[in-house]
Amino acid sequence: MIRRSIPTWLFIxxxxxxxxxxxxxxxxxxxxxxxxNPKQTTIPSFEKLGDGVKRMFARQGSEENPKPAMxxxxxxxxxxxxxxxxxxGVLASIVVGVMxxxxxxxxxxxxxxxxxxxxxxxxxxxxxxxxxxxxxxRMFTSMVALGIFFSMTQAIYQSVRDNVTDxxxxxxxxxxxxxxxxxYEVIWKQILPNVIxxxxxxxxxxxxxxxxxxxxxSDAGLGYQxxxxxxxxxxxxxxxxxxxxxxxxxxxxxxxxxxxHRMCPWFKGA
Amino acid sequence: MRMVFQSRWRSALxxxxxxxxxxxxxxxxxxxxxxxxxxxxxxxxxxxxxGSAAVASSTAKxxxxxxxxxxxxxxSIFGVADxxxxxxxxxxxxGSIEKKYNVDIKLILATYDSCITLYGNSQADAVCxxxxxxxxxxxxxxxxxxxxxxxxxGADACIVAGINSLEELAGKPTxxxxxxxxxxxxxxxxxxxxxxxxDFPFSQMDPEQxxxxxxxxxxxxxxxxxxxxxxxxxxxSRSDSKVLFSSETIPEEIIDMVVVGKDSLxxxxxxxxxxxxxxxxxxxxxxxxxxxTSDETLVGIGARFAKLELDDMKxxxxxxxxxxxxxxxxxxxxxxxxxxxxMPLVSKFCVKYGLTTTxxxxxxxxxxxxxxxxxxxxxxxxxSLKK
Numbered sequence: 001m002i003r004r005s006i007p008t009w010l011f012i013x014x015x016x017x018x019x020x021x022x023x024x025x026x027x028x029x030x031x032x033x034x035x036x037n038p039k040q041t042t043i044p045s046f047e048k049l050g051d052g053v054k055r056m057f058a059r060q061g062s063e064e065n066p067k068p069a070m071x072x073x074x075x076x077x078x079x080x081x082x083x084x085x086x087x088x089g090v091l092a093s094i095v096v097g098v099m100x101x102x103x104x105x106x107x108x109x110x111x112x113x114x115x116x117x118x119x120x121x122x123x124x125x126x127x128x129x130x131x132x133x134x135x136x137x138r139m140f141t142s143m144v145a146l147g148i149f150f151s152m153t154q155a156i157y158q159s160v161r162d163n164v165t166d167x168x169x170x171x172x173x174x175x176x177x178x179x180x181x182x183x184y185e186v187i188w189k190q191i192l193p194n195v196i197x198x199x200x201x202x203x204x205x206x207x208x209x210x211x212x213x214x215x216x217x218s219d220a221g222l223g224y225q226x227x228x229x230x231x232x233x234x235x236x237x238x239x240x241x242x243x244x245x246x247x248x249x250x251x252x253x254x255x256x257x258x259x260x261h262r263m264c265p266w267f268k269g270a
Numbered sequence: 271m272r273m274v275f276q277s278r279w280r281s282a283l284x285x286x287x288x289x290x291x292x293x294x295x296x297x298x299x300x301x302x303x304x305x306x307x308x309x310x311x312x313x314x315x316x317x318x319x320x321g322s323a324a325v326a327s328s329t330a331k332x333x334x335x336x337x338x339x340x341x342x343x344x345x346s347i348f349g350v351a352d353x354x355x356x357x358x359x360x361x362x363x364x365g366s367i368e369k370k371y372n373v374d375i376k377l378i379l380a381t382y383d384s385c386i387t388l389y390g391n392s393q394a395d396a397v398c399x400x401x402x403x404x405x406x407x408x409x410x411x412x413x414x415x416x417x418x419x420x421x422x423x424g425a426d427a428c429i430v431a432g433i434n435s436l437e438e439l440a441g442k443p444t445x446x447x448x449x450x451x452x453x454x455x456x457x458x459x460x461x462x463x464x465x466x467x468x469d470f471p472f473s474q475m476d477p478e479q480x481x482x483x484x485x486x487x488x489x490x491x492x493x494x495x496x497x498x499x500x501x502x503x504x505x506x507s508r509s510d511s512k513v514l515f516s517s518e519t520i521p522e523e524i525i526d527m528v529v530v531g532k533d534s535l536x537x538x539x540x541x542x543x544x545x546x547x548x549x550x551x552x553x554x555x556x557x558x559x560x561x562x563t564s565d566e567t568l569v570g571i572g573a574r575f576a577k578l579e580l581d582d583m584k585x586x587x588x589x590x591x592x593x594x595x596x597x598x599x600x601x602x603x604x605x606x607x608x609x610x611x612x613m614p615l616v617s618k619f620c621v622k623y624g625l626t627t628t629x630x631x632x633x634x635x636x637x638x639x640x641x642x643x644x645x646x647x648x649x650x651x652x653x654s655l656k657k
Contacts, residue, residue: 037533041410042391130479131486135445217483219448219474228474231383232406232449232625233390 044236052236070225075244077220081137082210085144089206090199092145093152098191100153101160102183111157118150122205123212135217140210147209148202155201159194160187193267196260203252207245333539334361334374337528337547338385338394343498343583343590344420344526345398346574347554348377353570354557356550367553371546373539383447395534396547400451401525402616406625408641412532415643416544417551418599422524424589425498426455427516429484431508432492436465439493439514445475445483446495449623451524452477454616456495459519484508498586499576516589523612525602526590532642544647552651555594558587596652603645609634613643 030043044052061067068076100107100114122143129146133139164187172186214223222241229237260267339345351357357365359377368375378385378394389397390407396416397407404413433439446452457467472495475483481500483491485507493514494504505511517524528547534540557563565580568587572578578586593599602608609632617629633639635646 037392037411039410039412040392127479127482130483130488134489135475135483135491215476216479217445217475224474227383228449230387233387233410235391 041233041235044239048236049239052234052240055234056237056240073220074222074225074241077218077224078210078214078222079248081140081214081221082144082206084137085141085210086148086199086203086206088141089145089148089152089202090195093149093156094195096149097153097156098160098183098187100157101164102187107157114150114153114157118154122147122209126213126216129213130217139217140213143209143213144206148206151205152198152202155198156191156195159191159198163194164190193260193264196256196263200253200256203249203256207249211245332364332368332372332374333537333543334376335395335534335537335539335543336376336378336393337396337398338378338380338388339398340380340382340385341499341575342382342398342526343425343571343575343586344592346571347419347551348398349379349574350567350570351550351554352377356553357546367546367550371542371549373542373546375543375546383450389529389531392531392533395537395540395543396528396530399527399529401527401613402451402454402619403625404527404529405617405620405630405641406449407529408630409626412640413529413642414532414535414637415527415529415603415641416647417528417548418525418593418602419528419551420526420590420592421522421602422455422497422517422526422589423521423591424513424516424518425501425586426452426495426524427497427501428456428459428493428495428514429501429504429511430493430514431484431487431511433514436460436463436514440465440469441471442493443471443473443490444493444495445473445480445491447477448472448474449625452495452497453623454619455517455520455524457619458523458615459515459517462519463515484511498589499578501589502578502582502586503576522602522605522608523615525608545650548647548651552594552596555592558592559594596648596655599648600645600652603634603643 026043027046030045033040033043034045041048056071057069059066060069060073067073096110096114100110125146126143129139129143133142168186168190169182172182177185210221211223211226214221215227218224222245226238226241229235229241337348339348348357349359351367352359352365355365356367357375357377358368359375361376362374364374378388380388385394385397386399386403386407388394389399390410392411397404398419399407401415404415407413428439428444430439433442444456446456453472456470456472460467460470475494477494477496477500480491480494481496481504484494484504487508494500496504501513501516505513528551530540530544530547535544554567557567568583569580572580572583572586575583575586593602613632614629617626617632620626621629630641631639633642635642635644637644
């Protein structure tokens with residue numbers, strides 16, 4: 001029967017079994033490839049992946065002048081770009097989105113533009129970002145920030161229109177709230193969990209834009225290293241980097257869920 | 271408060287992730303054993319395949335072999351060969367050369383570094399690549415260079431704006447494809463010009479994007495190391511730009527060529543495939559030399575090479591010297607300088623930048639090295655001409 005519950009132990013056992021089957025079939029596939037070409041690097045064995053990890057954390061530079069390992073250099077570059085870009089994009093879209101939802105005279109001129117621009121894939125606009133924003137931090141920031149800005153503004157503005165009832169706003173006015181108090185105490189607090197969910201939904205796209213940009217122009221970062229290592233055929237490093245990208249996504253997802261729960265315990269969302 | 275984490279599927283997910291990671295760690299120790307058993311069975315398999323190669327007759331359904339190529343004058347030739355019907359790049363369809371050798375050639379057009387990845391991961395049987403980048407790939411797949419197509423004589427260049435001399439370039443970043451033919455050319459030219467490459471920073475950027483950024487006068491991009499068509503386009507579109515140095519400084523060091531995997535060569539039809547590629551290349555060169563078809567062929571190559579027009583293409587083929595006669599290819603692979611100086615230098619470069627961990631064993635025709643430069647197929651074609 002659809003949605004019939006199963007015992008917790010069975011659920012956990014099946015979840016573990018899924019992972020085990022995935023890993024075992026990966027190893028079998030790797031062995032099969034190795035039998036075809038003993039020197040293959042396409043599907044590295046777990047041993048080779050271990051070598052990849054070692055190389056990622058191997059010391060760089062000389063004794064007198066040590067540099068951080070490859071992995072840390074890349075992580076630092078990518079995380080900084082991602083967080084900074086997300087920060088700028090999220091702040092801007094909250095301000096614009098809330099204003100559009102609150103005032104018709106802001107909504108009218110902006111909504112068609114925001115709606116249209118949110119449909120253009122930001123990766124396609126990369127050459128324009130290069131031309132306008134150069135190739136440094138500014139470009140990565142505008143890539144990520146503008147990449148998520150339009151669709152997030154659209155979502156926040158929708159959320160203000162759909163989730164904040166006229167009754168709530170009128171009640172606040174009746175109780176003597178000022179305009180700014182209505183925006184903060186009623187609108188903002190009501191949509192906060194939706195905003196957090198919006199950020200959750202935008203982390204994936206933000207990472208796509210950032211990695212795509214790093215693949216084209218950058219001399220450090222996860223995207224740069226994935227392109228470089230795949231060209232020199234060190235797939236054992238590429239696979240570990242992809243795993244790390246997945247983990248960044250998982251960590252971000254749970255942190256935001258935790259944050260939403262912490263800040264809006266009343267919210268019973270998805 | 272903690273309701274989020276109490277939900278069942280989430281805790282299960284976290285648990286399975288933890289278990290997964292620990293299994294991956296354990297697997298890391300156990301994985302080596304079965305893998306080391308691989309080579310013996312693998313060599314048995316390929317020997318059997320090699321044996322059946324001779325049996326393949328002209329009546330059997332032809333085997334398909336793929337050639338990955340990127341837009342470059344002496345490689346775009348294969349795209350034009352598809353247009354004039356010598357070969358048909360679609361899988362399962364045959365051009366006249368394919369029929370002659372009873373082999374189906376599938377052409378895969380991709381960017382340069384995608385071609386390398388495709389070839390290295392055995393997704394293509396053959397690839398158009400330079401003698402520098404192939405060494406990285408040969409580390410994971412035994413390879414045979416069957417055909418040198420051209421050599422860069424100005425087609426790879428360092429283009430600058432607002433910089434007038436090598437002294438002024440020192441300390442300023444040059445953008446280009448790192449750990450590749452571009453960086454090799456950059457460093458070798460500087461060495462030849464009596465400079466220390468360590469004083470000249472080189473940083474990664476996709477060559478096409480670097481050229482675009484340079485042409486758009488982006489901040490901080492005043493020096494780029496790129497190949498044609500980007501060299502020509504960049505010089506054209508910025509009047510304040512000039513070539514600071516180019517591959518003219520290092521003649522016959524950068525060799526563009528066609529490389530086939532040894533595994534693919536030993537498959538049934540593999541040898542026929544190599545012969546077909548060689549013949550196609552020389553027939554196309556004849557079309558370029560023949561006054562009747564020359565312009566038309568150049569225009570065809572131009573259409574597959576950054577959409578360049580005839581006049582531009584005439585400049586391009588001067589900066590990229592084609593090995594248009596079979597004798598050129600035989601001479602190059604037998605050349606002492608190529609064997610004893612150029613390739614060892616390239617090999618050193620590859621180790622320095624981690625393309626390979628140890629120098630790749632090279633051989634020149636005897637097939638012993640991981641990377642063999644063999645003029646066997648070109649000589650075979652020469653012999654067939656004499657008959």
